[in-house]
Amino acid sequence: MQFLNFKDGEAIDFLSFRRLSAIISGIIILAGVTSIVxxxxxxxxxxxxxxxxxxxxxxxxxxxxxLRQFFAERxxxxxxxxxxxxxxxxxxxxxxxxxxxxxxxxxxxxxxxKILLPQHPKLEIRxxxxxxxxxxxxxxxxxxxxVLIALGLVLLYITxxxxxxxxxxxxxxLVHDVLVVVGIFSIFDKEFSLxxxxxxxxxxxxxxxxxxxxxxxxxxxxGKYRKKSFExxxxxxxTETLSRTLITSGTTLxxxxxxxxxxxxxxxxxxxxxxxxxxxxxxxxxxxxxxxAVFFTKLAPPGGTAPATS
Amino acid sequence: MDIKFKGSIILIVLIGALYxxxxxxxxxQPDVDPQTVDNxxxxxxxxxxxxxxxxxxKAEEAVKEILRRxxxxxxxxxxxxxxxxxxxxxxxxxxxVEMEPGKKVNLEIAPYDRFLVQFDQNAQGDLTFLKLKAExxxxxxxxxVSQALEVLRNRIxxxxxxxxxxxxxxxNNIVIQLPGLMDRDRAIELxxxxxxxxxxxxxxxxxxxxYNRLTEVVKYEEVWDKTTNKLxxxxxxxxxxxxxxxxxxxxxxxxxxxxxxxxxYVALSFDSIGADLFAKITRRNVGRNMAIVxxxxxxxxxxxxxxxxGGEASISGQFxxxxxxxxxxxxxxxxxxxxxxxxEERTVGASLGEDSVEQGLNSLMIGSAIVxxxxxxxxxxxxxxxxxxxxxxxxxIISVLGAFGATLTLPGMAGIVLTIGMAVDxxxxxxxxxxxxxxxxxxxxxxxxxxxxxxxxTIMDANVTTLFAALALxxxxxGPIKGFAVTLSVGIIASMFTAIVVTRFFFDYVYLRKTKxxxxxx
Numbered sequence: 001m002q003f004l005n006f007k008d009g010e011a012i013d014f015l016s017f018r019r020l021s022a023i024i025s026g027i028i029i030l031a032g033v034t035s036i037v038x039x040x041x042x043x044x045x046x047x048x049x050x051x052x053x054x055x056x057x058x059x060x061x062x063x064x065x066x067l068r069q070f071f072a073e074r075x076x077x078x079x080x081x082x083x084x085x086x087x088x089x090x091x092x093x094x095x096x097x098x099x100x101x102x103x104x105x106x107x108x109x110x111x112x113x114k115i116l117l118p119q120h121p122k123l124e125i126r127x128x129x130x131x132x133x134x135x136x137x138x139x140x141x142x143x144x145x146x147v148l149i150a151l152g153l154v155l156l157y158i159t160x161x162x163x164x165x166x167x168x169x170x171x172x173x174l175v176h177d178v179l180v181v182v183g184i185f186s187i188f189d190k191e192f193s194l195x196x197x198x199x200x201x202x203x204x205x206x207x208x209x210x211x212x213x214x215x216x217x218x219x220x221x222x223g224k225y226r227k228k229s230f231e232x233x234x235x236x237x238x239t240e241t242l243s244r245t246l247i248t249s250g251t252t253l254x255x256x257x258x259x260x261x262x263x264x265x266x267x268x269x270x271x272x273x274x275x276x277x278x279x280x281x282x283x284x285x286x287x288x289x290x291x292x293a294v295f296f297t298k299l300a301p302p303g304g305t306a307p308a309t310s
Numbered sequence: 311m312d313i314k315f316k317g318s319i320i321l322i323v324l325i326g327a328l329y330x331x332x333x334x335x336x337x338x339q340p341d342v343d344p345q346t347v348d349n350x351x352x353x354x355x356x357x358x359x360x361x362x363x364x365x366x367x368k369a370e371e372a373v374k375e376i377l378r379r380x381x382x383x384x385x386x387x388x389x390x391x392x393x394x395x396x397x398x399x400x401x402x403x404x405x406x407v408e409m410e411p412g413k414k415v416n417l418e419i420a421p422y423d424r425f426l427v428q429f430d431q432n433a434q435g436d437l438t439f440l441k442l443k444a445e446x447x448x449x450x451x452x453x454x455v456s457q458a459l460e461v462l463r464n465r466i467x468x469x470x471x472x473x474x475x476x477x478x479x480x481x482n483n484i485v486i487q488l489p490g491l492m493d494r495d496r497a498i499e500l501x502x503x504x505x506x507x508x509x510x511x512x513x514x515x516x517x518x519x520x521y522n523r524l525t526e527v528v529k530y531e532e533v534w535d536k537t538t539n540k541l542x543x544x545x546x547x548x549x550x551x552x553x554x555x556x557x558x559x560x561x562x563x564x565x566x567x568x569x570x571x572x573x574x575y576v577a578l579s580f581d582s583i584g585a586d587l588f589a590k591i592t593r594r595n596v597g598r599n600m601a602i603v604x605x606x607x608x609x610x611x612x613x614x615x616x617x618x619x620g621g622e623a624s625i626s627g628q629f630x631x632x633x634x635x636x637x638x639x640x641x642x643x644x645x646x647x648x649x650x651x652x653x654e655e656r657t658v659g660a661s662l663g664e665d666s667v668e669q670g671l672n673s674l675m676i677g678s679a680i681v682x683x684x685x686x687x688x689x690x691x692x693x694x695x696x697x698x699x700x701x702x703x704x705x706x707i708i709s710v711l712g713a714f715g716a717t718l719t720l721p722g723m724a725g726i727v728l729t730i731g732m733a734v735d736x737x738x739x740x741x742x743x744x745x746x747x748x749x750x751x752x753x754x755x756x757x758x759x760x761x762x763x764x765x766x767x768t769i770m771d772a773n774v775t776t777l778f779a780a781l782a783l784x785x786x787x788x789g790p791i792k793g794f795a796v797t798l799s800v801g802i803i804a805s806m807f808t809a810i811v812v813t814r815f816f817f818d819y820v821y822l823r824k825t826k827x828x829x830x831x832x
Binding site for chain 1: 495496669672673774779782
């Protein structure tokens with residue numbers, strides 16, 4: 001079985017779409033940024049903002065409005081109630097603010113049972129997560145550090161293995177991917193949690209994978225076809241590696257889809273971030289990284305007045 | 311490289327992998343207790359259910375407590391010695407004696423010189439400073455954490471959990487992991503109660519609005535409505551500041567039921583020093599009320615009818631039997647040297663853990679099955695090679711995790727699933743190359759050589775960068791994310807081995823041994 005069977009030397013003119021792809025990327029990122037501004041920042045999960053989440057399973061379908069009423073009657077207004085996972089699971093996720101009177105204390109489950117008793121004599125508290133304010137701040141710092149460390153290592157590695165132009169282009173593509181995923185999380189009003197950061201970094205690693213395969217081929221073809229222009233070489237290299245790119249994206253998408261549909265609610269957002277990330281990462285390694293490399297090559301031709309960093 | 315040599319290396323790795331993966335397989339058979347098996351992959355608390363707590367010992371409070379005790383002792387001493395002082399007060403690092411104008415006291419001579427072990431003296435006019443030495447403060451902080459570790463270990467033992475773990479982390483933090491925990495509230499209460507017990511005399515002649523602020527203090531008894539769990543009222547007591555005795559002499563504590571009102575109370579018995587001290591205190595204060603203060607709250611304040619010489623006391627209050635049990639345990643295990651604060655809690659019920667394992671395994675099975683089927687359909691025999699290599703890869707990951715006794719979390723399982731999707735990438739790179747080479751040269755033998763050769767560099771470059779991302783994630787110390795980073799890293803390395811070495815071996819064995827090789831099934 002084969003598809004995308006190209007003749008030797010035959011190439012699709014991917015670079016001719018660079019204006020279109022720049023517009024598409026620009027619109028998606030702009031939409032994401034607008035959403036973040038409208039929502040007044042990212043919707044942080046408790047990992048970053050602190051607070052308590054309680055996952056509760058009921059024996060009968062929960063009536064969220066009535067439950068909200070129960071909490072309101074006790075003067076607890078900042079309680080967030082939402083259905084968790086499949087409606088058939090009859091589960092809710094209860095979010096308590098960091099300074100809640102119920103708090104993380106030793107009466108939390110006893111108190112919750114008491115509050116929910118009138119509607120649900122039988123319930124199971126399946127999960128409690130509390131993050132104190134200090135830990136939230138610490139996690140925020142480590143998340144930023146992790147992203148910076150990853151990007152830094154990548155820039156260093158690609159600069160050593162390739163050229164600074166490619167290194168910078170790869171970073172541009174990665175920042176593009178991160179911006180898109182973060183923006184889409186904001187647009188879908190999903191919580192930005194620690195697992196999403198983990199997914200983001202995985203996407204960074206994955207997307208880079210694709211980019212490097214293309215760059216690797218460009219380097220090889222530059223040696224092979226000395227008469228071809230840089231643009232032609234790029235188009236040829238992307239074309240030659242296209243089936244590999246699509247197959248790997250395909251298999252990765254398959255497992256991510258299986259995580260998304262079968263992995264359960266707890267890692268649902270994680271799988272969602274990966275899903276978006278794998279799609280975007282594939283797109284960016286074809287339509288972002290290489291056009292940017294062309295841009296930098298025109299800006300600072302190799303062998304010409306290249307900056308000292310190369 | 312000789313094909314036999316390659317084959318034997320792979321065989322050795324396979325045997326090693328099976329050897330180290332077997333305990334994990336064995337441990338999670340239905341008729342086996344996982345704890346009896348060593349060198350297995352442990353399930354994280356999110357998969358087996360349990361509680362993860364990260365607590366901070368407020369070590370600064372232990373320093374404050376030392377300063378407070380010192381200032382009380384010094385004040386007593388100054389009164390005994392009839393020194394003309396106005397006030398003894400404390401700051402964050404010093405005890406300050408304010409003398410009457412013009413008067414002096416030298417703290418470097420007996421009976422004050424014992425303070426100089428921990429303090430430096432420094433006089434300025436009417437003020438004499440005892441400043442806690444920096445190294446002493448450090449020592450107090452350090453001791454408070456190790457002492458807390460000890461006390462908490464004793465308390466947690468009483469929960470009857472088979473494999474609890476307590477670890478000091480950083481300077482003032484302790485991470486507690488309680489697998490298979492049933493009663494979350496009780497665990498928090500046991501861990502969070504400081505359990506400082508103090509006996510103080512009540513001054514019935516003073517009122518909260520009118521008492522001697524120098525020698526007396528107001529503390530409250532809380533009255534709770536047990537059905538609604540609401541604080542009904544706070545009853546004030548004026549207590550003499552001097553703490554007559556603390557809980558340090560408790561030898562044993564038991565829960566008993568009062569036959570008159572059927573309410574539980576905690577009976578204490580003191581060791582011989584404590585018994586003598588308690589007899590002395592009660593003899594001196596017959597007819598007065600003695601408040602029993604726990605963590606700053608008055609529990610009860612019975613009248614001392616006669617000297618109590620048997621070394622026994624009891625704490626009654628509005629307890630349920632369960633609360634009395636908890637109080638008994640915390641009193642027996644001794645008090646925490648400083649209060650604690652819960653930084654992070656992650657508690658997962660056993661049933662949710664089971665569900666997560668099932669969901670994780672399902673997505674692993676189905677995800678890999680789809681990928682394997684695709685590879686075989688798309689690359690035919692070469693796809694079968696890749697499929698076998700992929701299964702090898704999973705066994706390898708499990709064996710490495712098992713050999714290191716690593717912990718598998720739910721994100722860790724996701725990491726394995728993801729690795730499977732990405733592990734085929736190395737194979738795809740190689741196979742696509744071989745297809746290209748065949749098209750170009752129409753020489754299958756050279757195509758295999760060239761395909762592996764050219765793809766190798768790309769595979770290295772691509773995997774190294776994914777490893778960078780995984781490494782960056784490893785800095786999230788403990789918890790689920792680390793589990794993800796670990797399985798991802800192990801998976802990437804394992805996949806490079808299986809794709810480059812194992813798949814290559816299959817090609818060598820099936821094709822390159824043939825004298826006449828006309829076509830490849832790829």
